[in-house]
Amino acid sequence: MSAKEPTQLERLGPTVGDIVTPEWTEWNRKLNALRKKLAGIEAVAQTLNGQQDPPLLLLGLQNTGNGRAIISSGNPDTAANVATYVPGVGTNLTGIGGGVNRSNKMYATAQKMAGAPLAVVTWFGCDEPPDLVHGATEADAKHAAPLLDAFQAGLRATHQGQPSHNTVIGHSYGTTVVGESAAHGRSLDANDIVFLASPGVTVTDVSQLHLVGVGSSQNSHHVYASTAQGDPINLAAGINGPSPTDLGFDATGFSSAPDEGSWYSFDWNLAAHSSYWEARNPSLRNIGLIIAGRRSEVG
């Protein structure tokens, strides 16, 4: 069965004498769940087969939940700089190609700034809520946090040679996952973290975050945050804690230009929420600099 091919039972329809049976409803629910997983696995295969430079390495694949996969652009075991991209709400495995393309753009940008061997990991390693309405609590982040912690610890353990400079980049609800992974008794094995377009990261300031090997007094130099001015996520800040771009949060801020266009009479523009990887956006060069460990040039 392919992800889209109708079954014979499906073609017959859901009704028996125009009555939808509970058995059919349950069967149809399970079928759609399986189809979604299958489509996700097909998307992973298509992504892996579609690119050779940088090489894509499949670091993890699970059919639990909605389906999970971890793909690296470049070899994280040998790279001097390793970044992990954690996407936000609405992410499911069928979209992993788009996620990898964002990682590729960060890879290219860091390469253009510093040139050192690097890897950027696309981490679809948990079930993200379908949208911020469902992501308005920290429950999914609490479930995802130990998974991200374990992955980052694994990256460190398997690295060959001198320890790499590791960065974790969260976008949207992914920032909540990253924040949860570095707080509340947990430690995240990363030298730097980046919060992009955050609805809150479960803590009130950088001193409550714990990065392995980084003293809490130094956190403001290792925690970066940016949200485009017109990004509607600004309306959601506070749901999972204050925005990490707030001055009181004490992260290192960097600029992110809003996208073109206006949102009727308001200043909000949905495009801004997805514009952080656009070539024109200063956020892209800043992310490249952070990945490359060049914090003095970030701004």
Add this chain to the structure above:
Amino acid sequence: MRLNQLGVALIAVASLTSCTSNGTGWYHVNKVTIGQARQQLDDYVKESVAALPAAARLGPLIGDSGPIPCDDSDGALSTSPARAQADNWITGLPSSGNAEYLDAFVAHWITKGWRIVDDPRPHLNYVAVANSVGYSLVLATTLDGLRLSIGGSSACASREPPETPSGSL
């Protein structure tokens, strides 16, 4: 406080998801396919190189990078309009002229009606220009000044061919 914030956010996010799921929401989507947008972007990249000294050549930086989604609503990473990407090294030029190359690049695109959208010079040898329909180009050097690169993004373009013949890019 938390409930008030949640209410505002729900209104905003409900607007986001309902307005973008069909790919015709608040961002501008040109009536071209991603393939057409990639071709246009490649033409802009080549035109940029032509504005530099004649010895300039395009070299590979990464392979054929795929498009970047313009929409993060549920499931949209695989279906939404997306921006074509380009990233290349520029070879054949002495690094001693880096500042002049960036000036020539900017001058060329300003005369074409583009505008500077990011210019951290002299802090960084990096400059970005954009046109009015969503294309952008970046010319930059590595931090050590030894290598020159060009990158770009297209406007948001459809993943499917348009139903009617496309207009201009």
